[in-house]
Amino acid sequence: MAPLLDGLSWFLLVGGGLFVLIGGIGILRLPDLYTRMHAAGLTDTMGTLMILLGLILQAGLTLAALKLAAIVVFLMLTGPTATYALANAAMLSGLRPKNVEMPSDLPEDMQF
């Protein structure tokens, strides 16, 4: 059982690290704020989620695992919310995505 858990945990840790790396490359390489936020959101959600789950498997049935699980829950709530709020603020302040034709039938509060 232990090797299986270890293997799964390392898979999650390495996978999480990979997502963080991809997110980092994305932030540097993608053209505008919205696409970069997409990359940053990857680090926020998939990256931290997989790393923390991997750490929970390493911790076993302890108080540390419970604390890590609580961190997962809070990050799952706050990470996407922060990404949404940032995108919303950028949109409302008039920043338009690059290389994209904006549809003409946008709701009224999003038109400028």
Add this chain to the structure above:
Amino acid sequence: MTVLFGIFLLTLLVVTAIGIVRAENLFTAVILGGIFSLLMAANFFVLDAVDVALTEAAVGAGVSTVLLLGALALVPDREERSARGRRLALAIITLTGLTIGYATFDNPHLGDPDAPVHQHVAPWYLEQTPILIDIPNVVTAVLGSYRGYDTLGEVIVVLTAGIGVLFLLGLPGAFGDRKPEDVAAGKTYLNHHLVPQVVGLLLVPFIMLFALYVQFHGEYGPGGGFQAGAIFAAAIILFALIQGEREALNLIPPRVLVVLMASGALLYGGVGVLTMLLGGNFLEYGVLSSNPVQGQQWGIILIELGVGVSVASVLLAIYHAFAARGR
């Protein structure tokens, strides 16, 4: 491994500092300042100073960033460039930096057991705390009991800073001039952002619970009044951002806030006077109970409560003062 983390974090700190200096947009500078504090908190954590790390994260990265953003609402967000005196400033900064760098060569190495800081009173604190106060977190013992005068001074400094800001900006409704109902009537910052509103409201009670945990668990783990006060203020500020100034001011009216500011410091000083009346010295908690060890614990819990109340209400009052001006 610790050295590797240290080098990584310190390099990021330098990069962030250069970013702050180079930023012309003050909004960018404030956000970079928050990142600087967060990196600093990680640094303190790597150095095993968990209490300081918690304070830095809560106050430096959290509340002070919000307060600076509140201040930015009052001023233009572009830095004014002045060409005069820049060479002189650069020369002075370079000279100071080189002097400080030169002075670090005399510093003991990291973790050196022969360093003066580990030779002076620290061994005594570590040996005597289990006997005299019997709490696991020596930092709280040092802060609350051995160095109780210093901490009282810090609380007075926080209170004075709060009074200063209120003198400069004023707090509507605090002294009966305007009612909270008049303040920011119906104004909510996020009222058309449903997702942040729902998630934010969901988080507020948990942040408050965490603040109480940090407040009352300070004897056993990292934490205490300063951190708890900042976290509690952050929870109310989040509530104010979601539900609007008016709701937050109804929750804790400005008149109450001003009383709370003073009563926190008063509670701290009052414990000192009480110990004097009971026949001890100022802030000698041992006399509070027939058992001196228990008296010490009671004293620390009471003064930590005073610190928490003062810090939370001062931070909230400053936030409300900025928010009332920003409209």
